[in-house]
Amino acid sequence: MIRVKLKRDRFSARRGGGSKALDVFCNKCNNVVIIYQKDGPGPLLRCYADRIIYPKHYLSEGISYVKEMPKLVCNDCNAVIGIPTRYKEHGEDRLAFNMIKAAFKKKVSKQVRVIN
Numbered sequence: 001m002i003r004v005k006l007k008r009d010r011f012s013a014r015r016g017g018g019s020k021a022l023d024v025f026c027n028k029c030n031n032v033v034i035i036y037q038k039d040g041p042g043p044l045l046r047c048y049a050d051r052i053i054y055p056k057h058y059l060s061e062g063i064s065y066v067k068e069m070p071k072l073v074c075n076d077c078n079a080v081i082g083i084p085t086r087y088k089e090h091g092e093d094r095l096a097f098n099m100i101k102a103a104f105k106k107k108v109s110k111q112v113r114v115i116n
């Protein structure tokens with residue numbers, strides 16, 4: 001169990017708050033690929049690198065360019081579940097993954113306990 005404090009900033013505020021931690025599973029083998037802070041309602045179209053709670057290396061510190069980013073892959077079966085992108089809209093400029101809809105499932109995380 002990981003204890004996490006969810007990030008609250010202008011990005012979460014713009015999405016109306018209501019953030020939660022999700023386990024994102026590989027659709028092929030059910031492995032948890034990432035634990036992710038989802039801000040606001042709606043489907044998971046994109047995962048921002050700065051919201052990936054686990055594993056830490058996706059936090060992309062020191063990575064400034066989308067071409068330096070690895071694809072988001074399942075570390076068990078190597079299925080690709082997200083493609084690196086740079087989100088530049090609404091005054092934001094963030095590294096992210098465009099999620100491949102058929103490649104993953106998500107559930108409210110059982111791996112983390114959210115603290116406030």
Ligand SMILES: [Zn+2]
Nearest residue numbers: 026029074077
């Ligand atoms: Zn897998």
